[in-house]
Amino acid sequence: xxxxxxxxxxxxxxxxxxxxxxxxxxxxxxxxxxxxxxxxxxxxxxxxxxxxxxxxxxxxxxxxxxxxxxxxxxxxxxxxxxxxxxxxxxxxxxxxxxxxxxxxxxxxxxxxxxxxxxxxxxxxxxxxxxxxxxxxxxxxxxxxxxxxxxxxxxxxxxxxxxxxxxxxxxxxxxxxxxxxxxxxxxxxxxxxxxxxxxxxxxxxxx
Amino acid sequence: xxxxxxxxxxxxxxxxxxxxxxxxxxxxxxxxxxxxxxxxxxxxxxxxxxxxxxxxxxxxxxxxxxxxxxxxxxxxxxxxxxxxxxxxxxxxxxxxxxxxxxxxxxxxxxxxx
Numbered sequence: 610x611x612x613x614x615x616x617x618x619x620x621x622x623x624x625x626x627x628x629x630x631x632x633x634x635x636x637x638x639x640x641x642x643x644x645x646x647x648x649x650x651x652x653x654x655x656x657x658x659x660x661x662x663x664x665x666x667x668x669x670x671x672x673x674x675x676x677x678x679x680x681x682x683x684x685x686x687x688x689x690x691x692x693x694x695x696x697x698x699x700x701x702x703x704x705x706x707x708x709x710x711x712x713x714x715x716x717x718x719x720x721x722x723x724x725x726x727x728x729x730x731x732x733x734x735x736x737x738x739x740x741x742x743x744x745x746x747x748x749x750x751x752x753x754x755x756x757x758x759x760x761x762x763x764x765x766x767x768x769x770x771x772x773x774x775x776x777x778x779x780x781x782x783x784x785x786x787x788x789x790x791x792x793x794x795x796x797x798x799x800x801x802x803x804x805x806x807x808x809x810x811x812x813x814x815x
Numbered sequence: 816x817x818x819x820x821x822x823x824x825x826x827x828x829x830x831x832x833x834x835x836x837x838x839x840x841x842x843x844x845x846x847x848x849x850x851x852x853x854x855x856x857x858x859x860x861x862x863x864x865x866x867x868x869x870x871x872x873x874x875x876x877x878x879x880x881x882x883x884x885x886x887x888x889x890x891x892x893x894x895x896x897x898x899x900x901x902x903x904x905x906x907x908x909x910x911x912x913x914x915x916x917x918x919x920x921x922x923x924x925x926x927x928x
Contacts, residue, residue, distance in 0.1 A: 648849060655848050660839040668834065678844065685848045749830050768831040800823050 631657075635701045642692050651692075654701070655685050662705050665770050669713050669762075680716060684709040699779055706770055707780040710762070752802035760795035763788050873916035880909035 635657070641650035662684065666677040687708050688695075695704055753761060766777035767788070774792070778785045894906045 648852070651852075652845055652849050655845045656841060659841060659844050659848075661835065663839045663844070664834060664837060682844070682848050682851060686851055686853070689852050745826055746830055746833075749826055764827070768827045769834055771831065771835065796823055803823065803826075 632700065636697065639692060639695065639697075639701065642689075651689055654688075658702055658705055659685075661702060661770075662709060665706060665765070666709050666713065668765055668769050669710070676716075680709060680712050683712045687712065699776065703772060703776050703780060706766065706772070707782075710766075710780055711782075748803055749799075752799040755798045755802050756795050759783075759787075760791045760798070763791035764795050767792060870916040870920045873912050873919070877909045877912040877916065880905055880912070 635654065638650040638654050638657075641647040642654070659681065663677060663681045666680045666684070667674065670677040670680065684705060688705060691708075695701070699707075753764065756764065762781055763777060766772045766780050767774065770777075770780075772780065774785055774788050778788045781788065890906060890909075893904070894910050897904045897907050
């Protein structure tokens with residue numbers, strides 16, 4: 610999709626002062642990296658974006674902390690190598706999400722190949738301790754388990770990374786219409802699941 | 816405006832907000848990432864002035880060679896004959912200089928990109 614659409618949409622939306630100044634700081638740091646290969650400026654960019662990026666990747670990797678940190682690190686390394694190609698058509702964080710998504714996809718492909726070659730069963734995803742989950746969060750997580758990868762990715766980008774549909778399409782590398790369809794399908798499935806849990810709870814209630 | 820309330824949408828937004836608000840401590844992540852960055856590129860960057868002056872200078876010299884030594888003969892036919900017989904003449908040297916000038920222009924543009 611044309612990136613100019615992204616910036617056009619972004620400029621149409623009301624941007625808070627703090628978001629705008631964050632973008633200005635990012636732009637200044639990126640310029641320093643582009644002009645002088647300035648590692649200190651890049652370190653500042655990493656510090657500013659590491660928390661959100663790592664949180665996003667953790668969600669993508671179903672909470673596998675070590676793996677998600679590896680993916681996040683690879684993302685920043687690729688950003689460093691390709692920063693001259695970044696033309697500010699999207700937000701820097703959106704660009705990072707796009708790289709992270711691609712790194713994760715190639716990681717998944719590698720894993721899939723290893724599994725096919727070795728026929729080892731995958732390890733079950735780690736389940737966080739029950740106490741850390743509120744009822745709502747647990748239900749949501751379970752409902753998200755019903756989604757296929759495309760639907761899950763669309764929900765993650767639009768809700769958890771707080772991206773517009775346009776930006777999500779850019780990150781996922783798919784048409785805007787597909788993002789919207791995936792969101793609709795995902796929400797339908799989740800509603801059905803959540804409805805079933807509610808019925809279950811009501812049935813179990815004394 | 817009459818907005819239809821969507822409980823799932825609200826649940827997702829609330830959960831996503833909690834998710835984003837959880838700050839993940841750096842805990843050495845930035846340092847590890849910086850240490851893993853590739854070494855700085857050896858800079859072969861050619862300055863704008865050099866990338867313009869060198870090819871122009873070479874082209875001028877080549878033109879001077881041709882004007883002074885070709886003696887009104889057909890330069891390109893002469894050079895082709897010289898190259899065919901593997902003879903190094905002034906005309907061949909002039910052509911080589913033009914070729915070098917073109918190479919420098921292309922190389923400078925690639926490096927400066």
